[in-house]
Amino acid sequence: MTTPGPDTGPDPGDLGVDTGPDTGHLGFDTGPEPGLRPDSRPEPGGPDSGSRPGASGAASGDERLARAALSRAVEPGDEHAGRWLRRYGAVGFLDRLLDTAPARRPPRGDGEPFPGTGPKRVASWRLRAAAADPGRDLATIRDLGGRFLVPGDTEWPRQLDDLEDARPLGLWVRGPADLRAWALRSVALVGARACTPYGAHTAADLATGLARQGWVVVSGAAYGIDGAAHRGALAAGGATVAVLACGVDTPYPRGHAQLIDRIAEQGLVVGELPPESHPTPSRFILRNRVIAALTRGTVVIEAQHRSGSLVTARAAARLGRHTMGVPGPVTSALSAGVHELLRGDAVLVTDADEIVELVGEMGQLAPARRGPVLPRDLLAPAAAHILEAVPARGPTPTTVIARRAGTTPDDTLAKLYELHSLGFVERHGEGWQLTNTATPAPNVRRGGT
DSSP states (O other): OOOOOOOOSOOOSOOOOOOOOOOOOOOOOOSOOTTOSTTOOOOOOOSSOOSSTTTOOOSOHHHHHHHHHHHHHSOTTOHHHHHHHHHHHHHHHHHHHHTOOGGGSOOOSSOOSSTTSOHHHHHHHHHHHHHOOHHHHHHHHHHTTOEEEOTTSTTSOGGGGGGGGGSOSOEEEESSSOHHHHHTTEEEEEEOSSOOHHHHHHHHHHHHHHHHTTOEEEEOOOTTHHHHHHHHHHHTTOOEEEEESSOTTSOSSGGGHHHHHHHHHHSEEEESSOTTOOOOHHHHHHHHHHHHHHSSEEEEESOOTTOHHHHHHHHHHHTTOEEEEEOOOTTOGGGHHHHHHHHTTOEEOOSHHHHHHHHSOTTOOOOOOOOOOOGGGGSOHHHHHHHHHSOSSSOEEHHHHHHHHTSOHHHHHHHHHHHHHTTSEEEETTEEEEOOSOOOOOOOOTTOO
């Protein structure tokens, strides 16, 4: 296996560390990590396998403990860490960060456990790993009624494996539902925080429509489009998942604390970061890749050119997921980013039926879109031709109408009587004229009859 390329920049993550006690060597086996391959079979559960019986339990206790510690040591989406995790396994990677039990390691010719990874990045990993207290974090999530999922658990969503080395180390989860089952039938609705009333109404309407059709709405619990999407799903009694860029016990934004608590009761609250972790701008961006990978498609509702929602859409496109956008006014800067997506490979959608047509099963087609059917649309071609020849004003003789229509007077008279019986024309003496009665608007719903 090749080693990662050189890392020439500083660690992009936040270098602040928690002040928990140093756990020292955790007594882990340094052999290869079980269950990292997407096709691996779950193994019997070990201790500390979460609070929901049957929800997890494929990973061993050491594996879960090591990944919980690494979730504090490594920033989300760090592909350098992902490569070493794939090489050493979670327990072996953590042992090398803590520099414990060197005699148990397989001999290496270079003497350096992380060749090609920058020293600043490694130093940050080591500093955070030494301060981590995974036992305390796991106890905290249990006290919240949640659990910590790792690859190999029966509840782990396998589609996250598409992220490869950027795959989450694990997921901290609150809520009663099964994340893997929900993710199989989920759609992401994302968009601007400072959205317009049009955007908020559209997001809520789409979420309600998806929820009523049995789809799970996934978003980031932010202000604006995210919050409207979650509320729309909850209002319909549907399922929704909030993916946070902080600890699942740390509601952010603060103004959505009640909303996030309600989601945790009725849906799921998910995050990569351990309890009490704070959000940062980079963590919001990296969180978006999880939203994209977790769902079958991403819908962007209002986004400027530099919106983080576009990051989610582009990540979805790279992962082979459906990418959709809702158009807005061409004069609105909040829709400019969406329109740019639609000029590319994204698909324009306007309601839940059109979204389901893309992400759903074969044959789940949206109803045909057409205008209302007018009474004259139902006329036979010959009768419609005569009707077009009748002047708009004043009675006109049959011979004049026949000449204008290019037919014989007898045929014209026959069609005029037919049109008269249908209420389209009236006879006044020897002439004919259009009925001077406004045709009532047809009571036809969208899609026609």
